[in-house]
Amino acid sequence: MDSRWFLILADLLLALHMLLVVFVILGLVATLMGHCLKWRWVRNFWFRLSHLIVIGIVVLQSWLGVLCPLTVWEMTLREKAGDAAYDGSFIQHWLQSILYYSAPDWVFILVYSVFGALVLASWFWVRPTF
Secondary structure: OOHHHHHHHHHHHHHHHHHHHHHHHHHHHHHHHHHHHOOHHHHEHHHHHHHHHHHHHHHHHHHHOOOOHHHHHHHHHHHHOOOOOOOOOHHHHHHHHHHOOOOOHHHHHHHHHHHHHHHHHHHHHOOOEO
């Protein structure tokens, strides 16, 4: 396979990963705003369950010290293309790249855990409907 295809696939994985991050963050924001604005769709069971599952996976991976499979696959594809791969987690790498911000792993574990707790609390505060 031509190396440019590995880069295209890596970029597609990066875009998917970014969409999941946006979904997790904006999902909580939309749930809380939707509760205040009486948006019925934020109580959709499948939306809320998928949101809870995604952040649950992120929290579990951080506690176990496991990199996200999307990060691993992206780095593998970049290496196969001869492109430079990065160390650490997806969020840590892109925060550092975009915001020039770096923190120890425990900071990310804490942030993920607190955010996950907020998503779980929102499940009880803004109850989903079937």
